[in-house]
Amino acid sequence: MNIFKNKINYLYLFIIPVVYILFQMNTKLGGESVLFYGFAENKETELSHDKAVMVHKIYVTPGQEVNKGQLLMEVKQSSIDLKINDISHDLAQAELLALQQKQLLQSKIEQLQIKKQNKAATINAEIRKIKSEIEIKQSLLKDLKSIKPDGEKETSVLDIQLEWLRQKLEQETASIDLEIGQLNEQLNMVGKPSNVVRQKLEKEIDYYEAEQQKLFIYAPTDGLVGNIHCKEGENIDAFSTLISFYERNPTLVKGFVHESLILQVKTGDSLLVASSLHPSHQIIGVVLGLGSRIVEIPERLRKIPELKTYGREVLVQIPADNPFLQKEKVMLNSLDAAGDFSLTSILFPFGKMAKKEDGNTKKNYNLK
The missing domain is CATH 2.40.50.100 (RNA polymerase II/Efflux pump adaptor protein, barrel-sandwich hybrid domain)
Structure with a gap:
């Protein structure tokens, strides 16, 4: 009797785990797995x-x-280039005009200086002549003391002429010096207005060049x-x-879910994304959007390439820190159905070990 009871107890110990295993298998395999394919895409930006x-x-x-x-x-923008060219032309014209005015004034000053030298040379020559006559007459008067009074009178006339010439030299050179001074003042003023105009034009050129650089x-x-x-x-x-620009790593996955499963994928769902050639390369993505119509699934993304199938486009965002290449084929699966269905996973659902590929532990990338 005791032996019979022991057999029944052992039977229960065997039946209960089997029933649990069958229940788990029925639960996991009874639901339809949302598995479909897509390809990783780098975000493209068209620069224009x-x-x-x-x-x-x-x-x-x-x-x-x-x-x-x-x-x-x-x-470059042609209209900005034209403005810069026009302003540069105005700047060159202003600088040329200032230079011409400066050269004209300098020429007048040089002419007056030559005129002053010539006049001074002429009057000084007359002064020297009179001084010479005075010296000769004074020498003669030393021997003719009897006519000294007349000699003194004639010498006085020469002295008057000499003094007049000296005053004439001073007046005429002073007049020319005054004119030269006025021209020098004008010469100093020529640069000031041109500097103001030049600075204004240069600022305009700097502004338009900065606007041109904003187009780079x-x-x-x-x-x-x-x-x-x-x-x-x-x-x-x-x-x-002008240029197509791509981010370094794919940040989007474009997939196509079969039309029979479209109700099982919603915006905001989290999906497991894995490389079709390297299943250990996995990452979690989030559904960003769904297509508005049923379309033919591309041959590359069909489970049976030869069989035409239809479905709905699904856009999935993935983190930039991922191992995928541009246009790499990936598998997308709901997180609930992503686990394997081995006996070990059913008996020990929380004790799965990460699979290894080529001796390296699988790396998972989580959406941040």
Whole structure:
């Protein structure tokens, strides 16, 4: 009797775990897994301007890695270039006019200085002549003391002429010096108005050059240069794409869920995203948006490529810190259905060990 009871107890100990295992398998396998495919995409930005521009210089090549703020391309706007050219012309004209006025005044001053030298030379020559006559007459008077009074009178006339010439020299040179002084004052004033005009024009040029530099194309973030849609010297219409720019790592996954499962995927759902070739590369993404119509699923993303299937587009955001490549094929699965269905996972649902690939522990990337 005791032996029979012991057999029944052992039977219960065997049946209860089996029933639990069958229940868990029924629960997990009874629900339909939301599994579909997609591909990772780098965020693409098309760089353009809202005005027509001319491409002046390109500093990058397609596929080149660049850092945020790096200069990619110099472009110019023709209207700004025309304004800069006009102002530069006005500046050159103002400087030329000032130079011409300065040269004219300097020429007049030089002419007056020559005139002063000539007049002084002429009068000084007359002064020397009279001084010579006075010296000769005074020498003769030493021997003719009897006519000394007459000699004194004649000598006095020469002295008067000498004094008159000296006053004439002083007056005429002073008049010329006054005229030269007035011209020097004008010469000093020539530079002042031109400096004001020059500074004003230079400030205008600096302003328009700064506006021109605002048109330059810089990298919005760290990333990769895509296609360059122009060449140096080419005129580009407003809103036309100049450069395609990609972030370094994919930040979006575009997938297509089968039409029979569209109700099981909603905006805001978290999905497990894994590489189709390297399943250990996994990350958690969040559904950003859903397509508004049923479309044909691309052949590459079908479970059976030869069989045409239809579904709904799903956009999933993933963190930039991920291992995927641009356009890499990935699998998307709901987190509830993402686990494996092995006996170990059912018996020990909280004791799963991370799978390893090539001896390396699987790395999971979580959405931040």
